Amino acid sequence: MPDTHETARSETGGRSSAKRKTQIVVVGGGAGGLELVRKLGAKFGRKHHDIILVDRNLSHIWKPLLHEVAAGSLDANLDEVGYRGHCYRWGYRFFQGTLEAIDREARTINLAPVYDDDGELLIAGHSIRYDYLVLAVGSVSNDFGVPGVKEHCIYLDSRPQADKFRTKLLNHCLRVSRAMMTAPDADEQVKVAIVGGGATGVELAAELYNAAGALRHYGLEVFDESRLNVTLLEAGPRILPALPEKLAAAARGELEALGVMVKANTQVIEARSRMLVTSAGEQIEADLMVWAAGVKGADFLSDLGLTTNRRNQIIVRETMQTLDDDRIFALGDCASYTPAGEDTPVPPRAQAAHQMAGTVFDNIVRSLKGKPLKSFTYQDKGSLISLSRFSTVGSLMGNLVGGALAVEGRMARFIYTSLYRLHLIGIHGWIKGLFLMLIGRVNRIVRPRLKLH
Structure with a gap:
């Protein structure tokens, strides 16, 4: 197969060859x-x-x-x-x-x-x-070979998948809002099941309640958090296994205060259309099912x-x-x-x-340069979990102090936000990175709280 992106090719027929990059x-x-x-x-x-x-x-x-x-x-x-x-x-x-x-x-x-x-x-x-x-x-998401996951669950590995979930979520919220307008006493809800109690699953569960609370300002006057039913399923004994048990318990308490039903020691063995089946035989109905149980x-x-x-x-x-x-x-x-x-x-x-x-x-x-190569040394800076605007929990400097430096609240939120700022500097350099941070602050004020299209 020809190399279509060769930048400098050797010339033949007596002409000198250009140095290849x-x-x-x-x-x-x-x-x-x-x-x-x-x-x-x-x-x-x-x-x-x-x-x-x-x-x-x-x-x-x-x-x-x-x-x-x-x-x-x-x-x-x-x-x-x-x-x-x-x-x-x-x-x-x-x-x-x-x-x-x-x-x-x-x-x-x-x-x-x-x-x-x-x-x-x-x-x-x-x-x-x-x-x-x-x-x-x-x-990519690891479905561990569980039957029906690829056909019926949504992954959050890429922007197209995230956009797909948002579109489906808004459609279901609109359906419930219209139903409540025609029958105010109807018990209509948007049911979301999230498989995986790691960072992605926990942060998504909290972010859904943040979004649901804002929808009333964007045309869904009769929709609020009470119409959202989120179930978080974790096969292990507790959510957020990367965090100390105390912090994981605090995060669970925050989620349950929002209305999330957290079910630990719950293994999903099959996904069906609008339904998850657990190893205990429980059938969990859901309009939207997200699989966030690990990566590969x-x-x-x-x-x-x-x-x-x-x-x-x-x-x-x-x-x-x-x-x-x-x-x-x-x-x-x-x-x-x-x-x-x-x-x-x-x-x-x-x-x-x-x-x-x-x-x-x-x-x-x-x-x-012909010099000896360096060895990679992983420096564990700890883990931070954002529960949207409600809370942030985490531990810092994991391999330096054994993960014992626990942070919560505003300090944890500031550090969590700083991680994204460091990412901006890493891909844009200091000057443009700082300008983008400033623009981000302005956008938080002038742009809508939710993207609805």
Whole structure:
């Protein structure tokens, strides 16, 4: 397959050959991948290096914000980052596409064809060469093979999925509002079942009540929180297992005060149309069902010829290089790294992706200079869970003080918000990052509280 993105090819027939640029390809424009290409572009520019980002989407939205997009609390059109504009600013190139295969001998990646919404071919399948390749494709929801989940539940892995949930949610809220206007005594509710008591499930449950409380101001005069019925299901003994038990209990109390029915030790064994079935035989009816019970690597990762674990994550060494090829790195949720002396791998969190991106950047620079590579050291900064405007809980500096520094309330909310601000600086640099923070403050005042379209 011809290399359609070769930047400088050898000339034949007696003419001198132009020096080929060093080509660094990053597949995946999530938090880690986008930060990496920004730093590589800023470091090398375009003169002697060709930095390429490949992603199937045209824009980036920070994954920890998808629950707000799903509830309508965040307008992704205002917070997303368009790759084409970002690449122009930071000196890299962007190509839309989906990774299909890696030819390690030829050092090329193959991208699948791209079609528009009508099925018309936009971009034919092609290959891109690389001198260094970084895989940062993130993760997808893990349904653990539970029957019916793919057919009947909604995941929150991407913006299109979050938009789909928001549209369905608003339609059900409108249905209930109209029913209450025609029959005020009717016991109509919007029933939402969320499977998974981790950060995504807990934050979505709280955000739904924030959105429901605001809908009355946007044309649904007879709809309020009392018309929302949310059930949160967790297979383990408690929600938020990454937090100390005291904080997890505080979060559960806050959720139950909002009206969420929290059911721990409840394993879902089947999903049906508008119904979840538990191992105890209970049938939980719901208009909307969200699956947020864990993540794994996408299935195609196990077909790339690289060593993966049972969750399709690429196993990497302490340098973030794959076990099979020194020129291929992996970072973020799609990578699995277990530090020496540890029993469990680094957890799939945004902070891990950020730290891995820094190590990969340093090691690519070191490799180009012929220097020894650095080892990745994960610094656990702790975990923070936002319960929308109602509360925030978490623990800080997890591996420094054993997670004993608990924070709640306004301080926790300030730190949680600061994480997104650090993400903005990571992908935009200090100057534009600070301006975007200022714009975000203004938007909170002037824009509607909910996105209803």
